[in-house]
Amino acid sequence: MSLKSALESGKFTVTAEVGPPKGTDIKKILHEAEMLKGKVDALNVTDNQSAVMRINSMSFCKLLLDMGHEPILQMTCRDRNRIGLQSDLLGASILGIHNVLCMTGDHPNAGDHKEAKPVYDIESVQLLQIVDALNKGKDMMGNDLMGSTNYFQGAVVTPEANPIEPQMMKFEKKVHAGANFFQTQAIYDIDKFKNFMSSARKFPVKVLAGLVLLKSAGMANFMNKFVPGITVPQILIDELKEAGKEKALDAGIDIMARHIKQLKDENICDGVHIMAIGAEDKIPAIMERAGLL
């Protein structure tokens, strides 16, 4: 089933993030993708995440498609100008890729090529408008296309951004620019997330709550300190600490499973986006504990 159909059917949708490696050896990631077959509704392939140079998103999306997965092409505005972005959108379309997640992209300063010239010729809101135009058979300049695209386009939002007001205004711009679904930055406080959802529900868009697997108390503290827009509540950090070093990952799996269950049971959002960050092999266990498998 396509991501669009899954979300529109009202099914609690599960997507997972996969980051292609740096280098051409893809045995590990193919194995993980194989494990997730038939379990998740779509796999979301990162675009040089954290501005670290890796295999591009489009090539890996195509491999996933050939395996029978439903891929979501992540597309950032960091490395390509408007010509490159539109050309890649047409290219991905003829490969059979029909989901795209439009984002601005981490600054090169975060990555392993800090001296790179950042492009940002256009940005996420404008990219959504461009996808909308390509779907209607026109490029962004209004020139006719010989055949249009058929993208189901998504965007990202940070529900716990501080301050929240400008973030929500941008969220609204993204909705008007044509976003069909949103994937959020990692959330850990379901009550706070409910507040965000009460605003988001005013708009005709689907929302996947972003969930990052906690592997240790140290990782949680690190994210609190260094990752903008993510707050892991102290009570969860204590839970990881109490589990001890060897059982911390297991506690992290429990936490995520619990959150997924609550989000689904209370019908808070339309699904979840799981970011296991290197522990993709644990996703089936998370889904099992959440009662999804």
Add this chain to the structure above:
Amino acid sequence: MIITKKRDVKKLMENLKNYKSLFLIGCSECASLCGTGGDPELASMKEALEAEGKTVTGTLLPKTGCQTLGTKIELKKDKEACAAADAIIVMSCGAGTQSAVEIFPDKPVFPANDSLFLGNMTRFQMFDERCSLCGECVLDKTGGICPVTACPKGLLNGPCGGTDNGKCEVSPDIECAWVRIYDRMKKTDQLEDFKEVLKPKDWSAGRKPGTLNTREKKEEKK
């Protein structure tokens, strides 16, 4: 103004290894305020060069170094000192350096400074970039704060996910431009304008090399 900083002296000395006598040109405008090309800097450069065994044939602090014709006229009184120099050192911005290149077609010209950005002097010898000279001003839509310049990504439609308590993901020393814009537009009751989606920028408006002629066109002779 154009913000400059002194180039690495070693690099400049490497440039000058084949030249013995030199003429120095500063600038009374931006470079003087930046402390890179005023009277004190001309004097200390002269001293440093003489310590390296060079001869300084003369110095000039022109009114506006990037005004090519004006600087050329000011240099008339230094005709002999210039003639005696093997090379010219310019202690202003890249534009001032290229005025000298135009004025001295037969002499090598070397820059003493790196040109950094168009900025404001916020306090004495403290400078912040404020304008990217993009050719198509958006300040009317952004509460008077330039996101093309103040946001490392040049975003036009609001903050990215990297904003953290009003700070930028690139560095905690940078205030998030879009949080500043939001706060200001809220105070000035302009938040309605914030909602407008700004279109992709027309980068052709700032295409290089820029050129502008505002002279009234003379009637063509019949």
